[in-house]
C-alpha cells in the first residue's frame with residue numbers, strides 16, 4: 001500500500017510537471033543548442049524526478065545513489081490492470097542507448113524512437129526544447145554503468 005501510494009505521488013508529480021511546463025513555454029533564445037547541465041540536473045532531480053524510477057533501490061526500498069539513473073525494475077504496480085505497463089526503466093546515465101533525436105521524441109512528444117507511444121508508467125512530458133536539451137546535457141555528463 002505504501003509503495004502504491006508513493007507511486008501515485010510520483011505520477012502526480014509528473015502531471016504537475018506537465019502543467020508547469022505548459023505555463024512556462026518560452027525558452028531563452030539559443031539555449032536549446034547546448035543544454036545547461038546544471039538546469040538538466042535540477043529538472044531531473046527536483047522537478048521531473050526521473051531518478052525515482054530509473055535508479056535501482058536497496059533492500060529497504062531506498063534509492064541507491066551509487067547507481068544513480070542506471071536503470072531499474074519498476075518498484076510499484078498499477079492498482080488497475082494496464083496491459084502495456086512497463087516493468088523496467090532503462091539506464092539513462094551517460095545516455096548509452098538513446099540519440100538526441102530519440103530523447104526529443106520521448107520527452108517532447110511521448111513517442112518511442114520507433115514512433116509508438118511510450119508505455120506507462122513513463123510519463124508523456126511535453127517538454128520544451130530548452131528543457132530537453134538541458135536534460136540531455138546532464139544525462140550525457142553522468143558516467144554510464146560499466147557493467148551493462
Ligand code: HEC
Nearest residue numbers: 010048049050053086088089090106112118119121122123
Ligand atoms: C514514474 C516512473 C518514471 C519516471 C518518473 C520517469 N520514467 Fe522514464 N521510463 C519509465 C519506464 C517504466 C520506462 C520503460 C518504458 C518502456 O519500456 O516502454 C521508461 C522509459 C524511458 C525512456 C526510454 C523510452 C523508450 O520507450 O524507449 C527514456 C529515454 C526515459 N524513460 C527518460 C526519462 C526521463 C529523462 C525522465 C525524467 C524527465 C523519466 N524518464 C521519468 C519510468 C519513468
